[in-house]
Amino acid sequence: MSKIFRFFLYSVAIVYAAITLGPFIWSIITSLKPTSEIDSLSVNLKNLTFGNYNMIISQFPFLRWFFNSLVVAIAVTFGNLLFNSMAGYALARINFAGRNFLFIIVLALMMVPGQVVMVPTYILLSKLGWVNTYWGLTIPFLTSSFGIFLMRQFFLSIPKEMEEAATIDGLSKFRIFLQIVLPLSKPALTTQFIFMFTGNWNSFLWPSLLTSSDNMYTLPVGLNSFYGQYYQFWNQVMAGAILLTLPMILIFLIFQKQFVKGISTTGLK
Amino acid sequence: MGKKFLSIFVVTILLIAALLSGCSTKQNTASSNNNNKTNSVQKQDASKPVTLKLGMWSSSPAETKIVNDQLAAFKKKYPNINVQIETIVGDYMQKLQTEIAANVAPDVFYLDSMPAPQLMSSGVLEPLDDYIKKYNVDVNDFEPSLLSAFQWEGKTYGLPKDYNTLALFYNKDMFNAAGISEPPKTWEELKADAQKLTKNGVKGLVLSSDLARFEAFMLQNGGSIYKDGKVTLNLPENAQVLDFYTGLITKDKVADTPQNLGGGWNGDVFAAKKAAMAIEGGWMIPFLKDKAPNLNYGIAELPEGKQKATLAFTVAYVMNKNSKHKDEAFKLLEFLTGKEGQQFVVDSGLALPSRKSMEEGFRAKYPDRVAFIDGAAYSYPWQFGLLGTKVSDAANKASDSLIMKQAKNAQEALDNAQKQLGQ
Amino acid sequence: MRAHSISKKRYINEAISGYAFMLPFVISISAFIIGPLIYAFIISFKDFSYLNPSSSHWVGFKNYIGLLNDQTFKRALLNTTIYSLFVVPIQLFIALVLALVVDSDIKGKTFFRVAYYIPTVTSTVAVSVIFLYLFKADGLVNTILSKIGIHGQAWFNNVNFALPSIMIMAIWSSVGNYMVIFLAGLQDIPAELYEAAEVDGANKFQRFVKITLPLLRHVVFFNLVVSLIGTFQIFDQAYVVSGGSGGPLDATMTVVLDIYKTGFKDFNMGYASAMAFVLFLIILLLTLLQRLLFREEMY
Numbered sequence: 001m002s003k004i005f006r007f008f009l010y011s012v013a014i015v016y017a018a019i020t021l022g023p024f025i026w027s028i029i030t031s032l033k034p035t036s037e038i039d040s041l042s043v044n045l046k047n048l049t050f051g052n053y054n055m056i057i058s059q060f061p062f063l064r065w066f067f068n069s070l071v072v073a074i075a076v077t078f079g080n081l082l083f084n085s086m087a088g089y090a091l092a093r094i095n096f097a098g099r100n101f102l103f104i105i106v107l108a109l110m111m112v113p114g115q116v117v118m119v120p121t122y123i124l125l126s127k128l129g130w131v132n133t134y135w136g137l138t139i140p141f142l143t144s145s146f147g148i149f150l151m152r153q154f155f156l157s158i159p160k161e162m163e164e165a166a167t168i169d170g171l172s173k174f175r176i177f178l179q180i181v182l183p184l185s186k187p188a189l190t191t192q193f194i195f196m197f198t199g200n201w202n203s204f205l206w207p208s209l210l211t212s213s214d215n216m217y218t219l220p221v222g223l224n225s226f227y228g229q230y231y232q233f234w235n236q237v238m239a240g241a242i243l244l245t246l247p248m249i250l251i252f253l254i255f256q257k258q259f260v261k262g263i264s265t266t267g268l269k
Numbered sequence: 270m271g272k273k274f275l276s277i278f279v280v281t282i283l284l285i286a287a288l289l290s291g292c293s294t295k296q297n298t299a300s301s302n303n304n305n306k307t308n309s310v311q312k313q314d315a316s317k318p319v320t321l322k323l324g325m326w327s328s329s330p331a332e333t334k335i336v337n338d339q340l341a342a343f344k345k346k347y348p349n350i351n352v353q354i355e356t357i358v359g360d361y362m363q364k365l366q367t368e369i370a371a372n373v374a375p376d377v378f379y380l381d382s383m384p385a386p387q388l389m390s391s392g393v394l395e396p397l398d399d400y401i402k403k404y405n406v407d408v409n410d411f412e413p414s415l416l417s418a419f420q421w422e423g424k425t426y427g428l429p430k431d432y433n434t435l436a437l438f439y440n441k442d443m444f445n446a447a448g449i450s451e452p453p454k455t456w457e458e459l460k461a462d463a464q465k466l467t468k469n470g471v472k473g474l475v476l477s478s479d480l481a482r483f484e485a486f487m488l489q490n491g492g493s494i495y496k497d498g499k500v501t502l503n504l505p506e507n508a509q510v511l512d513f514y515t516g517l518i519t520k521d522k523v524a525d526t527p528q529n530l531g532g533g534w535n536g537d538v539f540a541a542k543k544a545a546m547a548i549e550g551g552w553m554i555p556f557l558k559d560k561a562p563n564l565n566y567g568i569a570e571l572p573e574g575k576q577k578a579t580l581a582f583t584v585a586y587v588m589n590k591n592s593k594h595k596d597e598a599f600k601l602l603e604f605l606t607g608k609e610g611q612q613f614v615v616d617s618g619l620a621l622p623s624r625k626s627m628e629e630g631f632r633a634k635y636p637d638r639v640a641f642i643d644g645a646a647y648s649y650p651w652q653f654g655l656l657g658t659k660v661s662d663a664a665n666k667a668s669d670s671l672i673m674k675q676a677k678n679a680q681e682a683l684d685n686a687q688k689q690l691g692q
Numbered sequence: 693m694r695a696h697s698i699s700k701k702r703y704i705n706e707a708i709s710g711y712a713f714m715l716p717f718v719i720s721i722s723a724f725i726i727g728p729l730i731y732a733f734i735i736s737f738k739d740f741s742y743l744n745p746s747s748s749h750w751v752g753f754k755n756y757i758g759l760l761n762d763q764t765f766k767r768a769l770l771n772t773t774i775y776s777l778f779v780v781p782i783q784l785f786i787a788l789v790l791a792l793v794v795d796s797d798i799k800g801k802t803f804f805r806v807a808y809y810i811p812t813v814t815s816t817v818a819v820s821v822i823f824l825y826l827f828k829a830d831g832l833v834n835t836i837l838s839k840i841g842i843h844g845q846a847w848f849n850n851v852n853f854a855l856p857s858i859m860i861m862a863i864w865s866s867v868g869n870y871m872v873i874f875l876a877g878l879q880d881i882p883a884e885l886y887e888a889a890e891v892d893g894a895n896k897f898q899r900f901v902k903i904t905l906p907l908l909r910h911v912v913f914f915n916l917v918v919s920l921i922g923t924f925q926i927f928d929q930a931y932v933v934s935g936g937s938g939g940p941l942d943a944t945m946t947v948v949l950d951i952y953k954t955g956f957k958d959f960n961m962g963y964a965s966a967m968a969f970v971l972f973l974i975i976l977l978l979t980l981l982q983r984l985l986f987r988e989e990m991y
Contacts (some may be wrong), residue, residue, distance in 0.1 A: 005896070006798075009793055009796055009798050010798060012789065012790075012793050013793050013794075013798060013800075013804050016786075016790060016793075016804075016807075016808065017803075017804055017807040017808070019864070020807050020808055020810060020811050020864070020868075021807050021810070023822050023823070023826060023864075024810070024822075026826065026832060027822050027825070030825070039830065041832065041835055082716075083716040083717060083720070084717075086713040086714075086716065086717075087713060087714050087716070087717040089713060090709075090710045090713035090714050091714075094706055094707075094709060094710035094713065095703070095706055095707070095710065096706065096707035096710030096711060097707065099710065102714060102718075105721070106717075109721060109725060111921065111975060111976055111979055112725060112729065112972065113921070113924070113925050113948075113968070113971055113972060113975055114925075115925065115927075115948050115951050115952075115968050115971065116729060116732055116965075116968040116969065116971070116972050117724070117725055117728035117729055117732055117968075118951070118952075118955065118968070119728075119732060119735070119742075119955050119961045119964055119965055119968070120727070120728035120729075120731035120732045120735070120965075121724055121728045122367075122956075123370075123731075123742060123961075124723070124724075124727075124728065125371075126367075126370055126371035126372070129371075131367070131368075131371035131373060132368075132371070132373060140720070140723075140724040142716065142720055143716055143717045143720040143721070145721075148717060172709070173705075173706065173709035173710075173713070174709060174712075177713075194813075198812075198813045201815070202813075202814070202815035202816060202817070202818075204815070204816060204817050204927075204928045204931075204932075205927050205928065205931075205948075205952070209367070209952075209956060212357070212364045212367055212368045212371075212373070213355060213357075214356075214358055219815075220815050220816075220817040220818070221817075223815075223817050223818065223821065224359070224817050224821075224932055225358045225359040227821050227824075227932070228358070228359060228935065229358065231533055232533070232537065234825050237821055237825070238821075238822070238825065240821075241815075241817075241818040241821050241822055242818075244815050244817070244818045245813075245814045245815065245818045248813040248814065248815070249810055249813060249814075251813070252806070252809065252810065252813045253806065256802075256805070256806055256809070259872075260805070260872060260875065260876065263872055263873060263875075263876040360936060360957070362957070363936075363956055363957045366743060366956075366957075366959055367956060369743060370742045370743055370959075388743075391741065391743045391744035391747075392744060393743055393744070528846055528849040529829070529846055529849070531828070531829050531830055531846075659958075666941055666942070669939070669940055669941045670941055673850075673851045673940065673941060675851060675941060689763055
């Protein structure tokens with residue numbers, strides 16, 4: 001490879017890394033600054049402090065919001081992992097009347113913007129008394145057409161032989177699914193896990209609609225309302241933003257290898 | 270087979286849809302039954318402790334303190350009624366309305382005069398007339414213009430808890446440095462003083478692009494916004510004012526918006542000493558005390574045009590129609606707006622008591638804040654019938670478009686706003 | 693005969709398990725998507741306020757006709773279209789370039805891949821407040837600009853810069869997603885093809901045009917659809933940046949923000965549903981159009 005081309009590659013790589021990481025680094029620094037220094041561009045290492053984190057956690061319900069986000073994201077993610085794989089498996093491997101029709105529905109629903117059903121779903125949830133509850137934040141989101149599509153594509157790509165052997169041994173479809181298929185699906189499940197968990201952890205429109213009291217807020221909703229009141233205190237606002245961001249970055253770092261592998265095996269393209 | 274499945278599927282969905290709509294009527298009757306039941310139960314043993322929810326927003330810790338103090342006094346008087354505060358953060362009306370729709374709204378809550386007509390007309394509030402009669406509340410003691418903001422088609426839905434008028438906040442140190450001895454009394458003086466005060470990156474005046482500020486000047490100029498059920502946004506008197514008001518920013522360059530001066534609202538800029546004057550209400554006082562404790566400032570009546578005028582902002586306590594403890598809720602409402610409750614408002618000095626009989630107490634205690642009370646005599650309520658915030662949104666856009674130089678002149682901008690409102 | 697009935701029984705068993713596997717999905721979409729979709733369609737022909745359901749009544753096409761004269765909605769459509777026209781091509785271009793970079797044999801690939809993907813897992817709300825901070829009148833971006841002699845703006849408060857600022861933010865935060873998908877596509881292209889082309893004397897650029905691009909067509913199509921649908925649903929950033937108002941002067945008003953405001957602030961839910969269906973229609977048409985275009989090209 002020519003030297004110039006190589007230099008060009010590295011420049012692009014490094015410049016763009018600076019563009020993506022720069023804002024985070026600056027936010028982290030700001031979140032550690034005392035209020036008197038937030039408008040200055042210099043960093044006084046001696047004065048850096050975790051006081052802002054302490055402050056937002058002790059004076060505001062950030063921990064509660066964190067907990068809410070965690071509960072909701074975990075419930076929704078595991079619901080999706082289970083139900084989407086089940087449906088995806090049925091669409092890929094089980095023969096039943098109406099299968100094609102259901103697959104078309106899955107494809108069609110991927111195009112429905114969630115906002116279209118926002119109003120009636122809200123009405124339905126309020127009739128059920130689920131507004132401002134964990135039920136309202138989780139139950140409507142336990143399956144996803146996108147996730148089903150993803151899993152179907154994956155199941156189509158893995159070899160059939162083991163399942164066929166198991167069928168001859170008389171195993172039921174459900175046991176085949178649990179004992180043979182799921183263990184093979186780690187990369188696809190990881191990909192879905194990351195999509196669903198980050199998507200849900202970061203989701204803002206629905207939780208801001210469905211929660212009205214601050215003890216039910218999720219972290220993004222809480223951060224937005226905190227920002228609305230304390231926008232002058234950028235160091236505290238940034239501390240909140242970092243609190244919201246860090247867990248996702250950690251999860252991604254842990255699973256990133258599997259994640260990229262999963263994307264290439266799910267035929268997500 | 271495929272077809273059969275399709276039809277089954279469609280039928281299932283229709284069934285579910287029918288169920289959904291069926292659910293709603295069923296639940297409604299169930300809840301009204303419940304209401305009847307609780308009402309009769311309530312009469313039998315009124316001494317049983319009940320818990321009420323009180324919905325409010327909090328503009329400052331000082332405001333929260335007033336309510337907490339009021340509730341402590343209330344608890345002493347009515348030991349059997351517990352009150353839980355629910356502070357709504359963020360967009361108050363949006364959250365409140367969704368709570369009402371979902372039937373989880375508080376028993377008693379704050380309601381601003383502006384959106385009051387929509388709620389009063391949609392029947393989600395409990396009319397208070399029967400309770401006022403039953404408990405013999407002296408409603409004539411309330412400032413009539415405040416009370417009338419919460420009356421709709423002959424019924425009273427809310428009792429005003431306090432109010433505020435707009436006045437001119439001015440930085441005394443900056444005035445002294447510029448050799449100005451008195452706050453401006455007329456528009457000309459306002460402009461001339463602002464000119465003198467504009468230097469070294471400081472603007473003479475911070476002006477928000479907000480009908481809730483410039484309407485006062487329009488009223489002073491003989492204009493109006495909403496008259497006899499009609500929007501009158503594009504009157505020439507209004508256009509004149511808007512040209513003057515936005516011209517202070519765009520032509521004379523003696524004023525600017527809080528956003529352009531690095532703040533979220535006028536208070537930020539005034540506290541940061543980036544502007545020498547600001548037009549605000551009593552809510553500025555605790556904010557300044559907190560943010561700029563050493564700021565040397567005064568409060569004067571608004572400078573006048575053809576006549577004196579200012580805006581009065583009022584908030585009332587109203588009762589949720591679906592409250593399960595209406596009698597108790599009214600006792601709370603009456604206490605908070607009665608003389609005992611109002612005394613806390615007077616003591617805090619943040620807002621003016623809504624009862625005429627309490628006014629003297631305020632004057633005596635806060636002589637430097639009488640500009641607010643003097644303004645009350647010539648104030649107009651902040652309310653535009655059912656159109657509500659649609660009017661102010663349209664007017665704000667008109668002034669935004671002038672400040673951001675997207676419109677030629679105020680008349681054109683206001684004509685456009687008027688048209689947008691379909692008037 | 694016996695064998696036949698066994699296979700039939702097996703077939704029925706299989707079908708039953710198939711339905712059982714699909715059941716959660718069917719229940720969920722019936723209750724939370726298809727049911728509400730029908731309901732939304734119905735109330736889009738009504739004057740419907742949830743605060744006062746008893747006063748709701750049929751109005752025919754009034755809501756849809758009203759949209760034609762609704763300046764705010766038109767502005768929202770325009771904003772969303774402009775946003776989409778800029779964001780989709782730019783973010784896909786950057787994503788493809790980055791995918792190629794990360795797919796090459798440079799050192800520290802994993803680091804770069806992670807660095808590029810991190811904005812994608814970051815909450816839009818966090819990204820919005822971070823950008824509000826960086827782009828404020830006296831923020832980092834303006835300070836850097838002033839060093840090179842450019843006088844900065846109050847970006848998000850300026851009629852002309854608010855929407856572009858949101859575009860920059862959106863591109864920044866979503867490029868990683870498309871990059872990863874491009875990357876997966878690139879890694880699927882057999883190395884032999886490149887080797888053969890190299891033997892034939894094709895240079896890097898020729899190889900990219902003749903091999904990489906055609907084989908990536910499916911991936912490009914997938915990314916295009918997802919990106920387009922995504923951009924037409926922009927809400928979070930516009931909401932946070934404008935404090936829910938879509939200001940200044942509707943410069944950041946998007947279709948979904950308009951739906952949200954109309955439905956849940958003005959409580960004009962029939963009208964909001966009509967808006968939502970117009971959005972649905974647009975997305976549907978765009979997707980079909982793309983499918984059509986790409987199918988023709990593929991043959």
